[in-house]
Amino acid sequence: MADTTIPERIPINLVVNGERRALEVVPWTTLLDALRDRLELTGTKKGCDHGQCGACTVLVDGRRVNSCLTLAVMKDGAEITTIEGMARDGTLHPLQQAFIDHDAFQCGYCTPGQICSAAGLLAEGRARDADEIRELMSGNLCRCGAYPNIVAAIEQAMSRS
């Protein structure tokens, strides 16, 4: 007979969008599920749960990561920025505004991941032109096919930052 016991919960602290959040999670809980199901921050999306689509991209200590491939317990004490934390005092982040200006989405489901990934990309300072943006944003799938507009939006935000 196979084991049917559930592992014990472990207490952790996350600083999410500048706010300290204490929670208890089973070790198998991903950062993505902790954000969506436990903290009700559903702006971060689940598109594959396998690190293949990028919809779950968030910033962990300033770096872009796939939150579906990150266990919550591994990030005890980390600073997490999700799409809900991008705007400041009601003013959209330049990337958010650029995504609207350039119509860089249709259904909107990949959008939070695209924007968080783009914010990580800008912080990395690695992309200098459209070709490099395309390459370095290829971990974020968009089934609506908004890629050229996503590149244009990131170029706009880059030129203004």
Next chain:
Amino acid sequence: MKAYVGTATSRVDGRAKVTGAAKYAGEFSAKGLAHGFVVEAAIPRGRIVRIDTHEALKVAGVLEVLTHVNRPPLADTDDAWKDEVAPEKGSTFRPVYDDRIKFNGQPIALVVAEDWETAKFAATRLYVEYEEEAFATDLESERDRATEVEQPHKPRGDAAAAMTRAAVRHEADYVLPNEHHNPMELFATTVVWDVGGKLAVHDKTQGVQNVHKFLCSVFGKKPDDIRVISPYVGGAFGSALRPQYQVVLATLAALALKRSVRVVLTRQQMYGLGYRPMTIERVALGAKPDGTLDVVTHEAVAVTSRYEDFSRNDTGWAEQLYKSPNSRSSHKLVHLDVSTPSDMRAPGAASGVCALECAMDELAIALKLDPIELRLKCYSDRDQSDDVPYTSKQLRECYARGAEAFGWSRRDPAPRSMRDGKELIGWGMATGVWEALQMPVAVRIVLTANGHAEISCAASDVGTGTYTIVAQVAADALGLPIENISVRLADSTLPQAPVEGGSWMAASSAHAVLGAAEEIRRELAGLAKAIPGSPLAELDAADVALADGMVASRTRKGAAVSIADVMRHSNLERIEKEKLNEFAEDKSHARNTHSAVFAEVKVDEELGVIRVTRVVSAIAAGRILNTKTGRSQIMGGVVWGIGMALHEETVMDHRFGRIMNPNFAEYHIPVNADVHDIDVIFVDEPDERINKLGIKGIGEIGIVGVPAAIANAVYHATGKRIRRFPITLDKLLE
């Protein structure tokens, strides 16, 4: 005041989508929400002998395991399970209904637990015993068992005789694989159970009223017992036209447990839903020596399930589009042990026109004609199938404008004649065609005394931009700034709308808005005229328009009363009007959209790597409601065409009847680096006949023709004609 229709208005739901505020079906919460995880069949055909749920139920936090053995009642007639998009012939799949296995990946149980991880874990503690039966899942080996589907296209002339006498002939099979929609959002339903048993069903769907009617029918509920809501849909592309099985399972669990339940499918499980069916397209073309087409035949053989006949018009496009005195087409189905295919962006046309336009390219080469010239030689201003004129058809202009923007005149027709370093360059083109359909839609407008209007309708916005175009049309018709318009969509209790599909929603919802706005205008005109001393008193109501927040004379400048004053004088807080708009049936004209697509590919000569470096898509689709979102929609269609040409294929292991690549790592869709310059041109296509605004839908036309243009470009680059899609590098290196 500026008009909004025809402008590049940004999406009105943009802010919600870039801030994470937009909530999708699996993101609604409720007190005591339970989570369901689906367990799928591991064989393609047979029956379940036993499901051992003993261990799964022992897992702490598991509430129930629902199977065909212990499920609550479900309707037992085929009629009760038919939704508005179901194929006419066949019997809809019923999840956890009985012990029969009809396809590999079929849902056979739902594990419900206090949280999602527990349900998922417990699902691994479920043991299923099957009785397997012989099965078949391979279209090509079963091709001879195909049965003919009734088709509306009547034959013209004598195709067989014409083919025999043709001076130049081309005939070939083009093979298009199964493809899956793969919207980014996982299929999900959250059922919120209310004391008394009423259900609020948050579902991923392209048609809330379709799902509502279906659920009431399947569960024997009254219309008031269930409400279906779907304000944001994370892509669908046809996959959410029919109610999918997770909505049945979530509802079933909510009713069984008397609590709220959410069911989210995994990416892998979504490969058990619908798909674009694999089709073998046999196209034969015969031409006279002067390059005019004398005969076209098109035979499609496609996959369907054993329980439903799904077919769309792959054939018939050539007969409609091109002058050819002789033609014949047929569509056949092969029934296999797989799930039923479904509509996927430009169903039928995406595949059928791909084959046709590759064949036209091959014929042009055989005739030593430029591919555009061949198409112009058989160009027709009349629909050749029904011999009627079009309400509008600016395809000729698409060829001209597209060719000019692309630089087509600089093309050397010889294959392998153009190169850039180690890459061969190929230029190809193709025609695209789709229908301009329109459906009955009702809209309610509530105008309040503060000059704000709320527009509501059950229609969906699956990323297509319905919220935005409805707001634009309403703002113009009511003479209000767009900021004063709010739009509510996708709630089954709102005024009537069909599923959002087939490119019919833009024209249909826009005219429904016009209809309701006209009722508002008439009422305001009457009230304004009745105000003591009204400057409009002498005017006929028809001469009064709504503009700039005023009820104003169309003819006499300055004669106007503000909407706010009219309502205050009339002691009205709000005016509410609801109107159903129906389009008169008119068979005197054909209604279509067209495109000319030009593609440039660069092919690494040694490695066979193909890049689509440029696409020009010239579109004739009436007046474009929103040039910003419209351009995006066409661009998205082009990206889909790139995927269809080069990447997408659902691969089945026929020894097990099981899909081998049900994930984004192995089912490839275009990524950012695969997509380069896409130039969208909307050619002017005034159309006073089709509808008041002269608009046609553009959701499908963007993909049609793109795969063929790319395949033709690959031939031009390499001299290799690949007729089995997708065109992957191994096929080029063979």
